[in-house]
Amino acid sequence: MSTTIYHHATVFTSERDHRTAEAFAVTDGVFSAVGTPAEVRAAVGAQQGSSQKAEDAGIAEVDLGGAFVAPGIIDSHTHLTTFGESIGKVQLRDCNDLDDLRGRLVAAHRADPGAPRVLGAGWLFDTVGEEHPTAAMLDEVLPDVPVYLDANDLHSVWVNSAALAELGIDAHSPDPVGGEIARDADGEATGMLYETAGRQYAGDFLEKASTPDDHVRHLENAFRAYVESGVTGATDMALNEADVAAIRSLIARDGRLPFPITGHVILEPGSSPEQDLAGIENIVALRESVGESDDAPWFRIAGVKFIMDGVIDARTATMREPYANGANCKPIWSAERIRPVAAAADAAGLQIAMHAIGDRTSEMALEVLEHCAAEGTQSPRRHRIEHLESVTDTTVERMAAIGATASMQPVHCDPAIMDNWMAVLGDERQEQGFPWQKFREAGVPMTLGSDAPTAPHEPLPNLYIALTGGSSLDPSLPPYHPERAFAPDEALTALTAGGAYAGEMEETSGRIRPGLHANFIVLDVDPLEADPAELLENPVHSTFVLGEELYRAR
Ligand SMILES: [Zn+2]
Numbered sequence: 001m002s003t004t005i006y007h008h009a010t011v012f013t014s015e016r017d018h019r020t021a022e023a024f025a026v027t028d029g030v031f032s033a034v035g036t037p038a039e040v041r042a043a044v045g046a047q048q049g050s051s052q053k054a055e056d057a058g059i060a061e062v063d064l065g066g067a068f069v070a071p072g073i074i075d076s077h078t079h080l081t082t083f084g085e086s087i088g089k090v091q092l093r094d095c096n097d098l099d100d101l102r103g104r105l106v107a108a109h110r111a112d113p114g115a116p117r118v119l120g121a122g123w124l125f126d127t128v129g130e131e132h133p134t135a136a137m138l139d140e141v142l143p144d145v146p147v148y149l150d151a152n153d154l155h156s157v158w159v160n161s162a163a164l165a166e167l168g169i170d171a172h173s174p175d176p177v178g179g180e181i182a183r184d185a186d187g188e189a190t191g192m193l194y195e196t197a198g199r200q201y202a203g204d205f206l207e208k209a210s211t212p213d214d215h216v217r218h219l220e221n222a223f224r225a226y227v228e229s230g231v232t233g234a235t236d237m238a239l240n241e242a243d244v245a246a247i248r249s250l251i252a253r254d255g256r257l258p259f260p261i262t263g264h265v266i267l268e269p270g271s272s273p274e275q276d277l278a279g280i281e282n283i284v285a286l287r288e289s290v291g292e293s294d295d296a297p298w299f300r301i302a303g304v305k306f307i308m309d310g311v312i313d314a315r316t317a318t319m320r321e322p323y324a325n326g327a328n329c330k331p332i333w334s335a336e337r338i339r340p341v342a343a344a345a346d347a348a349g350l351q352i353a354m355h356a357i358g359d360r361t362s363e364m365a366l367e368v369l370e371h372c373a374a375e376g377t378q379s380p381r382r383h384r385i386e387h388l389e390s391v392t393d394t395t396v397e398r399m400a401a402i403g404a405t406a407s408m409q410p411v412h413c414d415p416a417i418m419d420n421w422m423a424v425l426g427d428e429r430q431e432q433g434f435p436w437q438k439f440r441e442a443g444v445p446m447t448l449g450s451d452a453p454t455a456p457h458e459p460l461p462n463l464y465i466a467l468t469g470g471s472s473l474d475p476s477l478p479p480y481h482p483e484r485a486f487a488p489d490e491a492l493t494a495l496t497a498g499g500a501y502a503g504e505m506e507e508t509s510g511r512i513r514p515g516l517h518a519n520f521i522v523l524d525v526d527p528l529e530a531d532p533a534e535l536l537e538n539p540v541h542s543t544f545v546l547g548e549e550l551y552r553a554r
Pocket of ligand 1 (some may be wrong): 078079451
């Protein structure tokens, strides 16, 4: 048995009373005591048997020099392989304008002229201006090599003509259910693939073009970036078969993952209601196969993910009232179509997660969960609604009533990316987005995540936005409705224990509590006391998983 006592620190435990401690002990990868240094030493002594001297019993002591310690962050909404893959793509989030964006693509192509495609990620509609992006805009600089650019929100793909040709998209290609190929008056594709059109045409094509080894490499990139930023747990929000295979082969190769994860398998509307129900059966079988294998300590399939609508920026989120330009958009799943599918998932014990951004969609998601609750014969599960960007007060109250978790991403309302979001709504709704304070006041279970790669994955900038409503990308910008902001202890709890609760991981992680995995981070800045701006200047000092230091800043 080996024990380390860490002392001389402010230890934020994420316990419900938000208490802090000064010391804690880790024994064989698990927290074994928390409290004052005297309490911790006494508890460790009692565990070891009082006859042994500390050195003989293998007890080490580490003086943390007054540092701040918190449970490791749990990113409760992420996309591990796409995040890891996006790290290798041309980064477009901070482009100033269309010329800047095109310049970066051309530079990437010149740097690697033999690459079969130019892949970019993170572009914002604001960058392109008033018009919607077109293939012609890209053809001007890259006419021959296929170009695929994931929108920042991952809900649409912008391609050039060479990519449209490689995908075989022409005037006869149908729009899939829940998606659209942007077209001109003659029906010819103009370069934007929205929602399921992006996933089913471009996504599936690129998926086939990549190898299982590529997937494993993407995963490794994602885990490395996470550990270096203080994340020690995650819920993947849109697993497909290739993702699951990559996760399992990484475990097979290394005997572990850097940290344990859970995930939701995505289910898109099939060609028939029977196919939808078969999709649920497949997920249940996959969950059992993983759960019964040696992968179980590292990877658990929590449930199913339904993408119910799109995003406000592209006007593909379904609103109760139309957008400023008079448009609106149908949800991807109709109420009639999803009800039996969700009920089957619920009855099979799957946790349901529903992407719902528009205020009409979150109402619909709630109707589905209420239907499950009314039909359900099993104990209530921690169903969750993702994003909730524009949401009515009634929806918040109803979520509280059935205990549905609100899973939200402060990085999605960074004021630096809000101009287009506000403009497309264009009325009082643009001032009422992301109402965190209403969820808190209503007592809705909350978890905060990043939704990487749709937004930066680092938790400290995310925490900064949660604490201020300000921009981590450009802190000089005025905050977006700071009255929504979290108190530091509330935000830290939502980033740790909240993620553990939402991902059904609280029996192993999310708090500094005896018996839980010793996953914790050490910071040079105390978020409970410091000016939040310091969070942007002081990266994570070190990250521990199961008591082992996996990362330390140099
Ligand atoms: Zn997501």
